[in-house]
Amino acid sequence: MERVTLERKVLSENDRIAASLRARFAQHNILCLNLISSPGSGKTSLLERTLESFDRRERVAVLTGDIQTENDAKRLARFGFPVKQITTSGTCHLDARMIEKALLDWRLEDIDLLLIENVGNLVCPSSYDLGEGAKLVVLSVTEGEDKPLKYPSIFFKSELLILNKIDLLPYVPFDISAAEENSRSVHRDIEIVRVSCQTRQGMTEWLAWLDRKREILRTAASAV
Amino acid sequence: MHEMGIVNSVLDAIRAETRRFPGGHIYKVGVRIGELAGVNPDAMSFCFEALVRGTELEPLVLEIEYCPRRCQCLACGYLYTAAQEDSACPECGMRGSQFLGGDELDLAYLEVENGARNAGT
Numbered sequence: 479m480e481r482v483t484l485e486r487k488v489l490s491e492n493d494r495i496a497a498s499l500r501a502r503f504a505q506h507n508i509l510c511l512n513l514i515s516s517p518g519s520g521k522t523s524l525l526e527r528t529l530e531s532f533d534r535r536e537r538v539a540v541l542t543g544d545i546q547t548e549n550d551a552k553r554l555a556r557f558g559f560p561v562k563q564i565t566t567s568g569t570c571h572l573d574a575r576m577i578e579k580a581l582l583d584w585r586l587e588d589i590d591l592l593l594i595e596n597v598g599n600l601v602c603p604s605s606y607d608l609g610e611g612a613k614l615v616v617l618s619v620t621e622g623e624d625k626p627l628k629y630p631s632i633f634f635k636s637e638l639l640i641l642n643k644i645d646l647l648p649y650v651p652f653d654i655s656a657a658e659e660n661s662r663s664v665h666r667d668i669e670i671v672r673v674s675c676q677t678r679q680g681m682t683e684w685l686a687w688l689d690r691k692r693e694i695l696r697t698a699a700s701a702v
Numbered sequence: 703m704h705e706m707g708i709v710n711s712v713l714d715a716i717r718a719e720t721r722r723f724p725g726g727h728i729y730k731v732g733v734r735i736g737e738l739a740g741v742n743p744d745a746m747s748f749c750f751e752a753l754v755r756g757t758e759l760e761p762l763v764l765e766i767e768y769c770p771r772r773c774q775c776l777a778c779g780y781l782y783t784a785a786q787e788d789s790a791c792p793e794c795g796m797r798g799s800q801f802l803g804g805d806e807l808d809l810a811y812l813e814v815e816n817g818a819r820n821a822g823t
Contacts, residue, residue, distance in 0.1 A: 480726075482812045484719075488711050488733065489807060570704055602704035604740040605807060630785070631740035634805070663786040666798070 492606055495574035499609025502586060507699040509692050510592040512608050514632055515616035516625075517598030520642040522550045523675035524616060524684075525595060529557035531685055537590040541580050543572040543597045550595065560584065571602035574609060591692065600625065604632040612637040612691065619643045619650055623657035630664045638669045638687060645674040705745040708807070709753050715809055716759060723814050730763045730813035736806040737771055737785070771804030 487493050503510050513521050525540060532538055539560040542550040551563035562584075564576050572594065594610065596603040604613075615636040617625055620643060626633040633639065639661050641654060654672070661668050671687060673680035716728055735741050743766045750764045770783040780793035781802070788797050 480814045482719075482814060484715070484809045484811055486715075486809050487807060488708055488715075488809050490809075491711065491714070569707070573707075601740050605704060605708070627786075629740075631738045631805070634738050663788045666787045 489605065489607075492574045495578055496607035496609040499574060499577060499581075500611075503592070503609060503611065506586040506589065507695060508586060508589050508592050509695050510594065510608070510610045511691075512594045512596060512603070512610035512613045513616060514596045514600065514603045514613060514636070515598060515618075516600050516621060519598070519616045519618040519621065520675055521595045521598070521616050522553055524640065524642060524673065525554055525593060526557070527675045527678065527681055528593070528685070528688070529554060529559055531681065532557075532559070534558050537588055538593065539584060539589045539591070540593045540595065541572075541577065542595040543576070545569070545597060560589075566597060570597055570599045571606050572596050572608060573606045577608050591688075600629040600632050604629075604635055611695070614638045614640060616640045616642050617657065617661075619646050619652040619654065619657075621652075623653045624660060626657065626660040626664050633661050633664045633668065636665070636668060638671065640684065641670065641672045643674060643676075644672045644679060645677045705741060705749045706753070708741060709746060709749040712750070712764075712809060713753060713759065716762070716812070719812060726814045726816050728759070728812050728814050729761055730765060732765045732767065732810040732812070734767045734769055734806045734808040734810045736769045736804040738805040739807040741807060743768055767810065769804055769806050772802040773799035774802055775799055 515521050540554050541562050541564055542554060543564045543566060544550055545566050545568055548563045551561050554561045562580050564572060564580050594608060613636045615632050617639060619641065641657065647654065658670055661670065671680055671683045673684050712731060712733060716731055720728060735743055746766065747764055754760055754762050771785055772783050774781050775791035775794060775796055776798045777796035778791060778794040780791050782792050787799060790797050
């Protein structure tokens with residue numbers, strides 16, 4: 479009997495592809511964001527509001543993941559930016575290989591911002607690196623304010639928490655300060671914006687966050 | 703439920719490793735899962751049994767080491783485990799800690815029986 483030490487990541491194959499994607503994004507100065515939430519938290523609505531705010535000349539592209547249907551891609555394609563649906567046929571998350579494959583016929587030199595909408599799921603997507611610059615988690619006020627405690631992994635790994643559907647706050651028993659406190663107890667430095675995709679409240683803050691991230695990347699690129 | 707995919711990655715790695723041990727049999731694999739990894743050990747064991755049953759990999763045992771979130775107090779440097787970042791340090795009572803670990807999803811080791819290891823690997 480012999481014990482052989484391996485000491486490597488279980489998902490090392492995914493991580494290898496993610497690292498190669500990350501290197502390509504860096505080479506082309508692409509900010510890639512991975513949006514993760516439960517089903518129905520409003521990722522697609524947030525992307526709709528985001529895309530409609532952009533000038534058509536902005537070099538933005540969207541990959542949207544779902545188990546079935548092209549519905550989200552149809553919703554997002556209306557804004558004139560390149561959008562591609564990834565249907566996973568049962569898989570509950572996107573992995574790096576799916577992203578690599580989806581990008582095959584896109585020219586990365588034509589993209590500055592790549593938004594990836596993951597499959598609606600707070601657990602599994604958190605394990606799969608897609609080569610993104612940051613993960614964002616969306617939590618809506620119709621869910622529980624203890625979700626950050628129940629699903630700490632994704633809140634821990636996300637740079638930004640987007641609290642969505644705040645227009646519904648008067649009608650639901652959601653304690654928004656408790657939700658923010660719970661998120662910070664799992665991840666002290668998580669940034670938070672409160673938005674409503676219906677009233678557009680908070681969109682300015684969200685877009686400012688996005689601008690700031692893009693500016694940081696531009697500055698870093700021009701310094702090279 | 704993505705444990706199935708994760709177990710498949712583990713089994714792929716084992717199949718690749720098998721070639722290094724001609725005549726041997728890998729009978730145990732050790733995996734480390736952090737509480738922040740988003741992986742359920744019970745679901746993983748369930749998938750593991752289901753995917754190994756009836757294959758050339760049998761008998762194969764999965765040993766899971768579940769790792770808590772580890773932190774270090776920013777004030778006194780004390781090392782402790784706590785589910786949350788703002789938990790008070792058990793030593794000095796200060797809140798606020800540095801994250802040290804707890805998000806592992808690692809293939810730690812294999813145990814091989816009667817395996818002559820290939821030279822140079």
